[in-house]
Structure formats: structure tokens, C-alpha cells
Amino acid sequence: MANYRAPLRDMQFVLHELLDVETTLTGLPGYQDANRELIDSVLESAARFAEEVLQPLNRSGDEEGCRLENGQVITPQGFKDAYQRFCADGWTGLDCDPDYGGQGLPKTLGFPISEMNTSANMAWAMYPGLSHGAYAAIHAHGSDEQKNTYLPHLINGNWSGTMCLTEPHCGTDLGLLKTRAEPQADGSYQISGTKIFISSGDHDMSDNVVHLVLARLPDAPKDVKGISLFIVPKFLPNGGGVGERNAVSVGSLEHKMGIKGNATCVMNFDGATGFLIGEANRGMQYMFTMMNAARLGVGMQGLGINEVAFQAALAYARDRLQMRAMNMPAAPDKPADPIIVHPDVRRMLLTMKAYAEGGRAFSSWLALLLDVEDRAEDPAQRQDAADLMALLIPVAKAFMTDNGFEAANLGLQVFGGHGYIREWGMEQFVRDARIAQIYEGTNGIQALDLIGRKVLLDQGQKLRKFTKLVHKFCEAHEGDAAMAEFITPLAQLNKAMGEVTLKIGMASMQNRDEAGAAATDYLRLLGHLVFGWFWARMAALSLPKSHEPFYGAKLATARFYYAKLLPETQMLLARLASGAKPLMALEDEHFQF
Structure with missing residues (x-):
């Protein structure tokens, strides 16, 4: 099995030659130091972590999977150590608010790092990825008290985050949601209900898991207009640390096709203490802060799997000897030619390469738009960036994950029968890639969002x-x-x-x-x-x-x-x-x- 190598040369081409991100970023308030030297240094460090720490755990994590012991999820061997090193090196707070312990670097840097981590180990990369989404939602909509309580821990990685939307009877149609929130005299709420398919729902890598949960108040309007968003921690905060265990439990672990190193949980909330984020009945609006980030993250998963499948297939195609080139022998000193000389193999490799490099350019531009939307001083410039992001988020999620799954399948096909057996690792890429077309809104839902809400509505x-x-x-x-x-x-x-x-x-x-x-x-x-x-x-x-x-x-x-x-x-x-x-x-x- 070929070793993954971060495509730093192509990343540098996109960031510096195609997009000239240094000029844009250094002109934004707070990003004056985001020059090429800093960007390249960060990416080189991230590449070493992905190649040396995460990739060696990818196959073993898939084979071992997660297990549930006495109500606690145990992650595969090595995952916790990798996570602790990730936190210690400051990666969890890279583009987070310095007021709460973050480094305040541009989001433009976060996207290529997400790609590298996903290529190296998609299941592992989901844990910090979901935590960042929880950070974004609380940062955008939480009270000052909530921000001070949760953000420093999410930023340093001591606590992790999830989002809890789906229930057994409702996936896309959240208007059918049944989880209840009962107001309490102290201003908190008791949350009761069951959520399913909760990625990173529980694990042993952090001291606490902060669940963002959609639920209904007793007098809430019907449909999505009556949904509120709550913070429901696994352990209640206590003086800057963790206190008593909340009434949140793992009902079971899902037995699934891929991403086996990530804990996909059924979560039971049995009168758990929760805290309302923002105003009542505006939960869907608030959750979209997290969902939009997650959809972009899932698009990066499509890109990450695309790239690593391409690298593995390319290495195999250079080594595998089968038949002769149609015009003349390419390796006359060998019993057959490497399969990379055959037109159909080149078709598959070039398809993978074209989708990967096109996706890298597209996603890097989106990251730059996020920074412009967040920091530009000109309101018109911010609005244009926001409109382009709104339009293209469903495209990034669906088009890049469809292409990523196609690339994984093409990579397996390059290997032929060897791709279908486990030892080469290609079948894992196919299994891992498939979920990206489903979660965070199926690609069909992304298409409806694009044509209905993003195009025809305005x-x-x-x-x-x-x-x-x-x-x-x-x-x-x-x-x-x-x-x-x-x-x-x-x-x-x-x-x-x-x-x-x-x-x-x-x-x-x-x-x-x-x-x-x-x-x-x-x-x-x-x-x-x-x-x-x-x-x-x-x-x-x-x-x-x-x-x-x-x-x-x-x-x-x-x-x-x-x-x-x-x-x-x-x-x-x-x-x-x-x-x-x-x-x-x-x-x-x-x-x-």
C-alpha cells in the first residue's frame, strides 16, 4: 500500500499563484501577518502530522473500530495519543478567536489542513472537525457566559463537540422532531429524546463531550419554526472543569460500512440538563452555522479521499506489469509494461487527478471567501462573499463528494482484483467515501437547496x-x-x-x-x-x-x-x-x- 504524501506543491500553486491569498489576507483586519512564509510553514507542519501520525493509524483504526464498554466508547488504539498530540501542538485552535485561546489564523489555512487529515485518516479527522463546528455555533450565537464556559475548552481540545439532529423517525425532515425541552426554575432545561447517527457522539479522547441538541419547547410552534438549540454537555461544567455526569448516555454504536474508527452513536437524553442557545424557536437558524461548516467539511472529505485514492492508484499503476503497450513495448527489459501506459488506466488516473486538483482550487477559494465575509471592511465585499458562499456550499458538498466516491471507485478499479481485497487498502477508501454523499444532508437535498433556496428564491x-x-x-x-x-x-x-x-x-x-x-x-x-x-x-x-x-x-x-x-x-x-x-x-x- 502506497504511503500518502501531502500535495504541498499543488496547494502552494493554488494558494499563492492562482488565488494570491497573501494579498487578500494581509489586507484584512487581524490577518496582517498571514504572509506566504507563515502559510507554507503551517502547511508543512500539518503535512508531517498527517503523514507521520495519522496515516499509520488509518488501516488499524478501520480494522479495530470503536467499542462500547460500560457506557463509554473506546476508540481504536493510537487515536487518543494522536488527538492529544494534535491538541498539544495547537491545531484545534488554529483559526479560532484569540479572546478564548485561539490562534486567530485565517480559515484559508484550515481547509488544506482538513484535506490532509482526511486523506491520512478520515475517521480520526472527524473528531476535531465536529468540535470546530460546535465552536462556530456557540461563538456565533451563544451568550457571553456560554462562550466563556465552553469555547476555551473546545479550542484547546480538552472538550469536544457534536451536533445532534437526526432522530429515528426523522432525518432530513426535522419538522417531525420529537425531542423535548422542559423549562426549569433555574433557567436550564430538561432534554428528553433519542438521537441517532451522531458522529463522534462519545469517545475517550477528551474530558467532556459538548452536544448541541435540537429540541422543542412545550409551547413551540409546529414544524421547523418550533425548534430550539441547546448545549447539553456529557459532564456539567464546574468551576472551569467538569462536574457531575449529565443524563446523557450512549444507547449503542452503529455497525456501519465505513469510517469505523469514528464513533457513530445512538444518544439517549433522559431529562438531561441543557442550556438554551440564543432565542427560543430559532434553533434551525443557529444550527445552520454548524451545518454549513459541516457541509464544507464533508466536501473536503470528498477531496481528501479523492487525493489519497489517486496517489495509491498512481503508485500501483507505475509498478504493476501487465501486457504490452499498444504501439511498442514501454519497458522492453521487463516481461510486461507497467499498466500506466494503457489508455484506459490513464483515463481513470487523469479523472482522479482532474477532480482532485479542481476541487482543491475550488475549496481554497471558498475558504478565502469565508475570510473575506468575516473580516472585510467593505460591507458590499462581505455581502458578495456571503452570497457566493451561500450559492456554492451545496455544490462543494455534493459535487466534491460525488467526485470523491467516483475517484475511490476508479482507484480500486486500477488495482483490479487486488483492489477488492483488504490488504491494499483501496476498498476502505470506497467504504469511507460513501458516507460523504449521505450525511449532513444527502446530495439530493443539497441539489434541492441549491435550485430552490439559493437560485429560484431570489x-x-x-x-x-x-x-x-x-x-x-x-x-x-x-x-x-x-x-x-x-x-x-x-x-x-x-x-x-x-x-x-x-x-x-x-x-x-x-x-x-x-x-x-x-x-x-x-x-x-x-x-x-x-x-x-x-x-x-x-x-x-x-x-x-x-x-x-x-x-x-x-x-x-x-x-x-x-x-x-x-x-x-x-x-x-x-x-x-x-x-x-x-x-x-x-x-x-x-x-x-
Whole structure:
């Protein structure tokens, strides 16, 4: 099994050459010291941790899994030690508020670190990832007392966090939620109910687990309008540390397909003491602070698995000897040629490479938008960043995890039969990658969110902010013969995006099923437009330096994307043109077996 190596050269290309993050970040209040030297130093340290500490635990963690002993979840051997080192080195507070013990570094740094950790050990990386989401929600919406009580511990890693949404009878439809919150005389609440599929719900790596729980007050309105958000710690805070055990328990551990080193728990709240965050009945609004962060994090999981599967498949393809190249022997001194010479193997490897590098560019830009939204002094600049983030969060989550799962499967296919057995590790990547298309809102839900709430609800205003960026790029390169192979199809797709959006909007005014029927194809179409824009930008940077191996490879990969992957958009446009009728014509009772 090949060893993972963090793709630092490509990360540096994206951050410094493509996005020039130093110029943007150092112009934001509080980030004046975020120069290239600092960024590269942090990434190099993170790479060593991922490669040397996390990756060696990936396979053993999968094989050992978590276990429940006397109500306590025990994580795989080595996970706790790795977590303690992660905390001691300050990684848990990297981009957190210095007022509560964080380092205050840009979010732009957090995304590539998330990618590296996921590539090295996706199950382990989920523990600090969820804690960061809990930090973000309390930081944004908690009272000063709550912030002072919980944030320092979440930042230093002594306490970890979860979010508890799903119940046995409701997943996406949280309006069916039944968990109750009874007000108490001291201002606290008693929380009663059962939550399922709670990632990192309990473990032995931190002193406390801070659950963020959605529940209903007795007089709450029906549906999602009547949901509130509560802090429910495993141990009640006491003088800066932990006090008595709360009435929170692990009902069971889920036996699941992948991410076996992460504890996915059924959590029982039996009159547990909870504390209301913000105002009553605004829990969904507050939880979206955490959910949006989690959805971006899940998109990074798709990217992380994509990258590590590509690296493993590439190493195998260089070593595995099978048959001869079709034109002439590539290794005449050997009994057969390495399979990397065969066109179909190269198709699979290039698909993985193109999706990984496109996803890295996209996600790094999103991270930079987060910093601009948070810190820019110009309100219009902040609003533009917020609108682009709102539009593209579902694309990042769904498009990158769909691509990540495809990459994991392609990587397994490169190995052939050896990929299907355990010893090479490829089947674990497939199993681990699959959940990313499901949790934090299935990719179908992301598609509905995109087309319904993010595009049609505001008549395409947010979408136009993005397509305008693409249009300006195409306009800037109009007449550049060397870029025509990218600019012509990109401009055509950008125009088609606007046209098909208008058609779907008009059709859905007559029949709402039209938007639902279009949603998944529409999201993938926009995903290709985003990746196409980034690949064209990377091609423009690489053309003058294409004699250098790195840039020559970048340009060749851009050409592959445009020749072999972007044409999927023609099929998507054809499917979108067919409307809802092919999906809805068959009556329910005629689905038979």
C-alpha cells in the first residue's frame, strides 16, 4: 500500500499563484501577518502530522473500530495519543478567536489542513472537525457566559463537540422532531429524546463531550419554526472543569460500512440538563452555522479521499506489469509494461487527478471567501462573499463528494482484483467515501437547496454574481488564441447555465415538480461550470511555463478535463430539457416487482 504524501506543491500553486491569498489576507483586519512564509510553514507542519501520525493509524483504526464498554466508547488504539498530540501542538485552535485561546489564523489555512487529515485518516479527522463546528455555533450565537464556559475548552481540545439532529423517525425532515425541552426554575432545561447517527457522539479522547441538541419547547410552534438549540454537555461544567455526569448516555454504536474508527452513536437524553442557545424557536437558524461548516467539511472529505485514492492508484499503476503497450513495448527489459501506459488506466488516473486538483482550487477559494465575509471592511465585499458562499456550499458538498466516491471507485478499479481485497487498502477508501454523499444532508437535498433556496428564491441573483465572474474571465481572454480551447466551451456553458435556469424557473411556476426533477442534474451542471472556470484559470497560469514539468502537467490535465469530463454537461443539459414528465408519469401503484 502506497504511503500518502501531502500535495504541498499543488496547494502552494493554488494558494499563492492562482488565488494570491497573501494579498487578500494581509489586507484584512487581524490577518496582517498571514504572509506566504507563515502559510507554507503551517502547511508543512500539518503535512508531517498527517503523514507521520495519522496515516499509520488509518488501516488499524478501520480494522479495530470503536467499542462500547460500560457506557463509554473506546476508540481504536493510537487515536487518543494522536488527538492529544494534535491538541498539544495547537491545531484545534488554529483559526479560532484569540479572546478564548485561539490562534486567530485565517480559515484559508484550515481547509488544506482538513484535506490532509482526511486523506491520512478520515475517521480520526472527524473528531476535531465536529468540535470546530460546535465552536462556530456557540461563538456565533451563544451568550457571553456560554462562550466563556465552553469555547476555551473546545479550542484547546480538552472538550469536544457534536451536533445532534437526526432522530429515528426523522432525518432530513426535522419538522417531525420529537425531542423535548422542559423549562426549569433555574433557567436550564430538561432534554428528553433519542438521537441517532451522531458522529463522534462519545469517545475517550477528551474530558467532556459538548452536544448541541435540537429540541422543542412545550409551547413551540409546529414544524421547523418550533425548534430550539441547546448545549447539553456529557459532564456539567464546574468551576472551569467538569462536574457531575449529565443524563446523557450512549444507547449503542452503529455497525456501519465505513469510517469505523469514528464513533457513530445512538444518544439517549433522559431529562438531561441543557442550556438554551440564543432565542427560543430559532434553533434551525443557529444550527445552520454548524451545518454549513459541516457541509464544507464533508466536501473536503470528498477531496481528501479523492487525493489519497489517486496517489495509491498512481503508485500501483507505475509498478504493476501487465501486457504490452499498444504501439511498442514501454519497458522492453521487463516481461510486461507497467499498466500506466494503457489508455484506459490513464483515463481513470487523469479523472482522479482532474477532480482532485479542481476541487482543491475550488475549496481554497471558498475558504478565502469565508475570510473575506468575516473580516472585510467593505460591507458590499462581505455581502458578495456571503452570497457566493451561500450559492456554492451545496455544490462543494455534493459535487466534491460525488467526485470523491467516483475517484475511490476508479482507484480500486486500477488495482483490479487486488483492489477488492483488504490488504491494499483501496476498498476502505470506497467504504469511507460513501458516507460523504449521505450525511449532513444527502446530495439530493443539497441539489434541492441549491435550485430552490439559493437560485429560484431570489430569481437567480446569487447565481448571476458567480456567472458574472466567469463572464469577466472569458471576456479578458477573448481573442487569445492559446486560450481558445478553454474560453469557447466555458463561455458557452456559462450562457447555457443562465438559459436553463430561466427555463426551469418558468416551468416550476406551473409545476413545482419541475425544479425537483431538475435539481441533481442542475447541481452537477453548476459544479462543472465552477471546475471549468478554475481549470481555465489554471491553464492560463500554466501556458507560459508549460516547459516546466509541474506546469506542463497542469496544462495537460486542464486539457483532459475539457476534452473528457466537461462534455458531461451536454448530457446534463439534454436531461434537464426533458423536464419532470419522464420521472412523474408512472403512477405510484405501478412501481412493481
